[in-house]
Amino acid sequence: MKHRRHLVLVVFVFFCAQMRAQKPFVRDFPLLEVSTGANVNALEQDKTGYIWIGTDSGLFRYNGQAFMRVYDSVHIPVTAIAIAGDDVWVGYSNGMIGTVAGGAIKKIEIKNGPTCKVTSLKTNGCNLLIAGTDEQGVFFIMNHIAVAINSANGLSDNSVYGFSVIGHKSIVAGTDMGMNEIRLQDGKPVVTVYDTKQGLPDDIVMVSKKDRGSGLYWVGTQQGGVVLYDMGHKAAKSIMPGKWQYGQVNDVLPVSGKRAWIATQSGYLIEVTSANNGNAILHPYLYEGKIFKKLLCDKAGNIWCATNHGLTMMTGEYMGYIKPGAPYSLYDVTAMARDSSGLWIAMKKGLYHLSLKDSMQKIDFAFAAKANITSLFKDDGCMWIGTFGDGLYYKNKKGVITKVTGIGELGVDANILSIAATKGRLWVAGLKGVEELSYTTDGKISLIKHHGKKTGIGSDYVYQLYPDANGDIWMATDGAGVCMYDGASYHHWDSSFDANGKVAYSITEDAGKDMWAGTMYKDLYHFHDNEWKNLRLPETQYPDVNISAIMANYTGQVISVYQRCVDEWYPLSRYSRHFNSAMGIGLDSTSSVLNCAAKDDQGNIYIPYQQGILVFRNQQGAYDISPNVRITQPMIYTKPVTDNRHVFDHDENYIGFAFEGIGYSNHERLNYRYTLQGYDAEWIYTNDASVSFPKLAPGSYKFRVQVSLNPAFEHPQEDDYEFAIATPFWKTDVFYVISFLGLLIVGYSYVKIRERRLKSISRLQQERMMFEYEHLKSQVNPHFLFNSLYALSILIEEKKENALSYTVHLADLYRNMLTHSKKDMIPLNEELSILNDYIQIQQTRFGDALKVRIDIPREVLENGQVVPLALQLLVENAIKHNVVSVAHPLVIEILATKDEIVIRNIINPKISKEKGAGIGLVNIKERYGLLSRKIVSYEVSGNEYIVKLPLL
């Protein structure tokens, strides 16, 4: 077994595949707590940024930091995932298809659906779900009804692997018996088969994907490797001559820059680059024991691989490393340069060469200088070597190294800090300024001009010389900041740099022709629109801000090297990707030597670190490292809002939110802030991924949460959630109107009632006045007075002793009548005393002819009340209307119950009626009517006249 592998290796080298010295970093995510990891079958990224992972142990969702298992009631392996818009579908190994809703997978009922393993699942973007199965062909599913396309419809085989959706109406599917193009024409499938007879290298087509640039298809096969296939011409272009050595191709991931990544069953990840001459270059990386099944490139450029042992993340699109053998040591490295032959590394006095063409990674000794080598500058096959104390050397195209003399004031024992070239000019910076030289290809130089502190640079110490795209030479100086010489004059921007900032270590130009400068203590400066802007944030998290090197690649990224970390600026995202020891890549420290970095012709940047050399790859893909944020769960009283409500009742006013950042670059450095519009205008900065707002007043709110990779939130990503809390009904306008109307009605009726009461009071008063008048009139009735006085005169004559008491009664009667007639009511006992006076007077007149019998219980006597003079009036009436004589005595009975007084007498009417009668009883009745609802009643019962007077 082992022998065979060696043999295979030898074969690689002879053919076109290049084993690269450079390797990508990989990181494994087992997903489950078992050591072997979950068996991952499917991978997709949605537009929010979440990566969905289908495994034998169910579906997972990944946000760049944590894996969330999606609840699933069936415990069946998830074998395929499809994403369209916000919808996520999953296919199972038993043919079932489900959709993710509310954090769980819901089974979809499909009529005539598949009953065997779903190998791939996709949508055409218009409600059509397409499922490939391993035994039953392809299913087109719409509105819960599936239509199968299988060998009966002309499909070459019913065992379907991966397929691609082309437009809305056709797919290209790989099967055991060739590749099938299935096109829906007038609702009917038209199948075209492409197999080995049409130029494919193998009948078993595992994957077919359209190339990004050309109209060709990347076709991966079971044992014939990968070809670029032209369906129109039925021609396959092999990407590798000879027999395919890397095993069954499980996936092909086309990426930008005419490249693709290939995943194989035998543990290979292969980067394929189509060269301009039509050939392809393969860079295979072997990870033994792994089966790579699916590939996914996330927004940030990480490549995710579905394997039989969990998920593997690979940095191949943006970064890699080289691990040179001895005598490489980070602390010895003093300068680097990269040319077509490989990497030149100066380690103290020695110059070494590292070929990058093979995986041997052997460092070859090339040259020993007499002093430490401080600067290497490659120039068209030649190289200039600057030393610290031993001047300048030149390596010609043949590799012969000679000492260079005549470098002006710097001298033969010059301390050289930096070397650069513009058209026909060589620039050498030392401790005595900068020499501008002309040179020949054999290394002969002659001085053109000396530049230094006095000529206008402002400093003799120039750490780095950098010729920009216009041919102007930029200088990073110690003491004069950045200086630019355009061939005639020096330009300074001193005002932009304060005292500390006048030390610039490093300078570079990015792909957008902006300049960047690394400084002492002040971090990074960016030159744009003739202005330097300091990019050091006040919240900067780096303990040391001394930049030892900055370098830009060809697509805009700017690398800045710090003592313990490296930042890569992404102009599109306007964030830096940060690399440090926490990445698990062994980045504990970088070289402290200034400007110790190299760039090759493709724009890849080489930086020494403890474990070897980091390679920051020039990125053809426009990768975006911006994070995203999603509100995952609004909650009412800690209970998740499951329905899609955005309006809550007035008592559902305790609202909480959980949110999460989604990012595939430095998730641990994400910053969050939130605000609740309508409640608080301020942004609240937090690291807590949940927040709650108790006792919200009714109203409209908007919860906004932002995420940013820098603490300044200069261009954050945002998610929001609008909601409203309903006004309780007693605070609604309708309620206000109703209650206003109600108040109006109440007020109006109050006024009305009061008016009526006042009216009745005034009528009562009127009645009383009338009564008073009538009564007085009746009492001063001449008859009564005459009779009384006549009786008195008789008394004086006959019974003198009685006359006095008679007079007293008469006087009492008049006084009481005057006193009480003004009142509305009087107590019964007082009324009785008035009556008593009256009876005394009348009995004096009538003697035994008048008999009044009063029988009133004591408690009634004390509590009862009547209208004043009512009893007196009734007795008076009885005397008026009836015969009062000894022969026919008038008997008046006054009885009382709890509620009423009954006055009755036997009717014996007089023949001549006394005048002035009639008003009495009516008056009493009206007065009662005004005071209460109790009615005064009178009746004639037999020969009795009965008046019932209610007690008040």
Place this chain on the structure above:
Amino acid sequence: MKKPLLVLLSILILPMSLFGQSEVYEVSKGDIHFHSNAPQELIKAASAYLSGIVDVKNRTFFFKISIASFIGFNSPLQKEHFNENYLESDVFPFATFSGKIIEEIDLSKNGAYDIRAKGKMTIHGVEEQRLIKCHLLCKNGVISVQSDFTVLLADHNIKIPRIVSDKLSPEINVSVNAVLIKKT
């Protein structure tokens, strides 16, 4: 043991013969070897009771072996464990492999061919889709089949007690040799 096999074969052959063009080859001599190469123990066993048929016209096949027929273990106890604990041969007495031949090759013609057989392998009652490479030698109506492949115990729900994990490899190497002759 022979009877159910015949019934099965006839069921399989019957629909094929309905096409009228089937050309069926039957195993006349077939054996299967397997070995488990674990750090502490090498276990080998073999059976000569492989039966099966290949329809060369329709390029389909069916193979079957009785689990209990394997012999050659390191000890009788080991054989007992193999049958009772791991493969449960009283519940799942047979291992089968049936499916199709990918390559469009006329096996009735003389020659040596490398082919891939794709189908369902059932061991321990668990079905698994497999693609297996075979070397065929066809000569005058006789087809010799030779194939090596591996079987992952985990794929077929065969659980190994932790205590014997050093003695039993999770990956079993299987080698098949069979001679098929044309049925008349």
